[in-house]
Amino acid sequence: MSNNIYLKKGLDLPINGVAAQNTKKVIVPDVVAIKPTDFRGLVPKLLVREGDKVLAGTPVLADKMSQNILFASPVSGTVAEVVRGEKRKLLEVRIKADAEQEYVDFGTKKVADMSAEQIKEALLAAGLWPALTQRPYGIIANPEVKPKAIFVSAFNTAPLAANPEYALRDEFEHIQTAVNALGKLTDGGVHFSLNSATYSGTPFHKIENVIPHVFTGKHPAGNVGVQIHHISPIRKGETVWTVSLLMLAAIGKLFNTGKYDLRRKIAVTGPKAINPAYVEGYPGIAVKDVAEFFNAAEDLRFVSGDVLTGTNIGKDGYLGFFDNQITILEEGNKYELLGWAKPVRCSQFSASRTYFSWLTPKKKYDMDTNLHGGPRAFVVNDVYGKVLPMDIYPVYLLKACLANDIDKMEKFGIYEVLEEDLALCEYVDPSKIYIQQIITDGIALMLKEMC
Amino acid sequence: MNGLRNFVDKIKPTFEKGGKLGFLHSTFDAFETFLFVPNTVTRKGAHVRDCVDLKRVMIMVVLALVPAMLFGIWNTGYQHSLAFGLEWGFWDIVLYGLVKVLPLYVVSYLVGLGIEFVSAQIQGHEVNEGYLVSGMLIPLIVPVDVPLWMLAIAVAFAVIIGKEVFGGTGMNIWNPALLTRAFLFFSYPSKMSGETVWTGGVDRFINEGVAYQAGNGLVDGFSGATPLADPTFANLQPKLWDMIVGTIPGSVGETSVIAILLGAILLIWTGVASWKIMVSSVLGGLAIGYLGYAVGATDLPGYYQLVMGGFLFGTVFMATDPVTSAQTECGKWIYGFLVGALAVTVRLWNPGYPEGMMLAILLMNTFAPLIDHYVIEGSIKRRAKKVKIA
Incomplete structure (x- = not known):
């Protein structure tokens, strides 16, 4: 090792x-979707039309900024639908798959x-x-x-x-x-x-x-x-x-x-x-x-x-x-009577010792999507660092992002993080702040200003 | 349980925007979220969230303060019975304590929460939980006889000028509870210092001749002085145990070392307050305490500084406020040490102020961002120096 x-x-x-x-x-796919939204900042250019036949590997989209970057269909079939959202933003290209898959032959190398x-x-x-x-x-x-x-x-x-x-x-x-x-x-x-x-x-x-x-x-x-x-x-x-x-x-x-x-x-x-x-x-x-x-x-x-x-x-x-x-x-999406005031809340996990789930370290929980509280400002400022094994001060980085202060974002480490790295900070946050969104916005600002 | 929920759902539209009582929206929301964890689901980012929220964090601090509060209520009655030579039983003592301390709580919460509710409504926020703790702290750090109207003005000052103008809980620079005390201390010094303010009923008896139990007078040789009035070894050595138990005059909640330590255990156990700040503040106090002892500024061994006055209460409950203390781990050590050191420095070398804890914490609140700034600059430099491998 x-x-x-x-x-x-x-x-x-x-x-x-x-x-x-x-x-x-x-899975024998019926309809599969290619989603340009899987890629940050991508402005896609559509290369196919509804009704076109494609093979697995046929390019469906290109990157408008550098058009040699292609996005291919994972299956062979027919382009069934192009789904657009607000301002005609391209969301999905749906492909009705063939029963038998055919591949573009790029040749072994x-x-x-x-x-x-x-x-x-x-x-x-x-x-x-x-x-x-x-x-x-x-x-x-x-x-x-x-x-x-x-x-x-x-x-x-x-x-x-x-x-x-x-x-x-x-x-x-x-x-x-x-x-x-x-x-x-x-x-x-x-x-x-x-x-x-x-x-x-x-x-x-x-x-x-x-x-x-x-x-x-x-x-x-x-x-x-x-x-x-x-x-x-x-x-x-x-x-x-x-x-x-x-x-x-x-x-x-x-x-x-x-x-x-x-x-x-x-x-x-x-x-x-x-x-x-x-x-x-x-x-x-x-x-x-x-x-x-x-x-x-x-x-x-x-x-x-x-x-x-x-x-x-x-x-x-x-x-x-x-x-x-x-x-x-x-x-x-359910209410919980006096949830925060219960001495123990056995069915729910907390990384904080204000509850007692730390006594049962082996227990697994049926977590749901409740926010468990209301949004607040940063108050308990030292919970975030405990789940971020990086030499970065998360609250300072987040505040720099909120303030759109590029110099400080650079200093506090915006180059080194993506949303996923601070996801646990968001999970443990008692102030219920949407931390990953702050990073997303910060990165979007950096991309706009720096590239 | 369902009946309650149905009732809340039924009256909810009245309080929503456009409803008859729409101007009480934030207030309704505060009570609703107090009763029920809301049904909000995550919209983006992490799909699951920890079940801890600020209400839970704050209630832990409130719980940690309960021993000091209960002891304070008892001690208020006990000090009064000593001063007037009354043969009171336990319940008489507690009753007197409640009569004196409960109004402080009523004023503190009514004024403070009232302002919080109004400002939440104006700003369209949810009501913040921060004042639950401040409101609990304030009656414990004032002399029990402080007039209620003074307390009301001080609380209003602290919440409006100390907190809301900065944007509310989480944005304030100074600890709101201490700001209340500082406001009282500088505006109404006669009610905040001296030998007669620390025992309930004494000030009134001396000035107006009215006693709580008519016909009683102060006992001979009564001295309402706190240990800080005459901090000499000869004076305090016999009282050391009283100072640890807390059966001495002083601000309502600050006297009992044991009650405060019970709170400290809960705060450290749950991780709500930083043990680093507590430990370093104690170290700072001891360091200067023993330094003063060595150079002859006092004849008290350093550990006496910890059990006198508001040192321990401030260390455990005020210096550790997560918003106004240093926020970097290294910064906490520096911040805590300086709080303790400055507090004892004021006590030993500033003849004007017998107690220095409040001023030390407020001063270090002011400098906490500076400490953090240098800690972070250091970390950034260190990172920049890291060798490149790739």
């Missing part, structure tokens, strides 16, 4: 509904013989470039820039997250291929972070051509942003790229099989998921494709991703591009 980085701060949410390690079914330029072109052409995320800001990587390094988190500490050892157990070869390919795009190497708790049990510590790191700690230790902070903090003017294991598998498959193949094992999780388990499907599959996991009569929330950072997609929604988890929760 390479040197171990211990993170003391953090919190593993004790929430019910972890997915059992079996794959209940292989030997990564060892390819140059950096060739790798870039291959990824751009196949619509896999958006799999690479740039830090700061968490936007699609700019192909013109050579990043300082590339970072991969090989474990996920988010609540109920899909277990990579199970979900990606057949993808080892592809991940290795992708790592070899991406390593050519940077001089800083591919940094690969593993969890000390699962180190010996995971095949991923055998991945080669990476700079390995080992982390010990609770969530958000698995967040790549936290890992970068401890490996090599991002400073002004620097750019790094991040990519998830899931996307590495897709990139590797492109080179090894010549296909744009985003099939993945998806964890259907959450307190309201019935017998939570895995399904095999694509990004963009519909919530109704997993209808056997929930009781449609209940008032539920469907989240693409985990409960801290995922997107509320509703019962008619579609899984996001980067996600391999659907979380099903009860809407907490």
Whole structure:
């Protein structure tokens, strides 16, 4: 094991509904959606029209700012509907899938013989470039820039997250291929972070051509942003790229099989998921494709991703591009008599010791979406730092964002964080402030002013 | 339970915008959220939230203050019975304490919460819970005989000028409860210092000749002085145990070390108040206390400084106010130490003020942002120096 980085701060949410390690079914998609809203700041350009035939890998959208960045259809079928919102903002391109999947053939390639330029072109052409995320800001990587390094988190500490050892157990070869390919795009190497708790049990510590790191700690230790902070903090003017294991598998498959193949094992999780388990499907599959996991009569929330950072997609929604988890929760729109005044509140979890849930550390809870209070100003200023294992003062950063003070945002670390890194601060906040939204707005301001 | 909810739902439209009593919207909302955790769901960001809210945090501080309050009520009666040589039983003592202390609470909460409700309505906020704690603190840090109209003016000053003009709970620079006390201290010094104000009924008896139980007079040799009036070893050594238990004259809630420590245990246990500030403030007080002892400024060993006056009460309940104290972990050590050190410095070297805790905390409230500023600058420099690996 390479040197171990211990993170003391953090919190593993004790929430019910972890997915059992079996794959209940292989989803035969009916309608899948491609959502430009999965990518921060993307201004999409539509490349297809309703009624067009597409294959898996046919470009559907392009980035208006750099039109060589393409977004491809994950399935073969017919463009059924283009959904627009206010001011004609493009929200979804829905594709009615064929019964038999056909793939665009990009041709198998030997990564060892390819140059950096060739790798870039291959990824751009196949619509896999958006799999690479740039830090700061968490936007699609700019192909013109050579990043300082590339970072991969090989474990996920988010609540109920899909277990990579199970979900990606057949993808080892592809991940290795992708790592070899991406390593050519940077001089800083591919940094690969593993969890000390699962180190010996995971095949991923055998991945080669990476700079390995080992982390010990609770969530958000698995967040790549936290890992970068401890490996090599991002400073002004620097750019790094991040990519998830899931996307590495897709990139590797492109080179090894010549296909744009985003099939993945998806964890259907959450307190309201019935017998939570895995399904095999694509990004963009519909919530109704997993209808056997929930009781449609209940008032539920469907989240693409985990409960801290995922997107509320509703019962008619579609899984996001980067996600391999659907979380099903009860809407907490109920009143609770004297809730805050009860000496004990057994059915609910609190990280704070003002309740007694710390006495039952093994207990899991059926969490719902109630806010549990009303919005206030920042008052208890030291709760946030306890769940943020970074050398950053979250309240100061947030106040700088609220004040639109770019100099201070820079100083307090806006380059190093994304919403997901402060999600736990939002969770524990007794003032019920929408912290992730403040960061989103702060990053939007930075993008507007700096780029 | 459902009946209550149905009732609230039934009267709710009256208080909503456009309703007959729409101008009481914030007030209604405050009472409704007091009774029921609202049915609001998360709109964005984290879909689940911790069940702790500010009401829970504040109620913990209120609970932590209960031992000091109960002891204060008893001690008010006990000091009165000592002063007038009354052979009172427990319930007589408590009754007198209630008669003296409850009006302070009524005024403190009526005036303070009243202003909070009005300003919440004007600004369209929900009513903040912050005053629940301030209102609990204020009667405990004033002499029991303070006239109620003075208290009302002081509370109004502290809440309006000290808090609401800055934007309400969370935005204030100074601790509102201490601001109330400072206002009284500088505006009405005759009611806030001297030897006769600390025991209930004494001031009135001396000035107007009226006693609570007609016909009684002050006992011979009565001295209502607090330990701070004559802090010499010869005077205080026999009283040390009384000072720890709290059976001495003083502000209502500040006298009992034991009651305050019970509160401190709850605050530290629940993590609501910073133990770092408490520990460093005690260290600061001890350091200057022993320094003064060494150089001959006092003949009291340093630990006496902790049990006299408002030192411990201020350390546990006032210096740790999360809004007005330092907010960086390193800053808390510096802030707390300086609070303790300054308080004892004032006591030992400023002949004008026998007690320094209030001034020390208010002064350090003022400088807390500066301390944080330097701590954060240091952290930013440290981060910039971190070696690049990649």
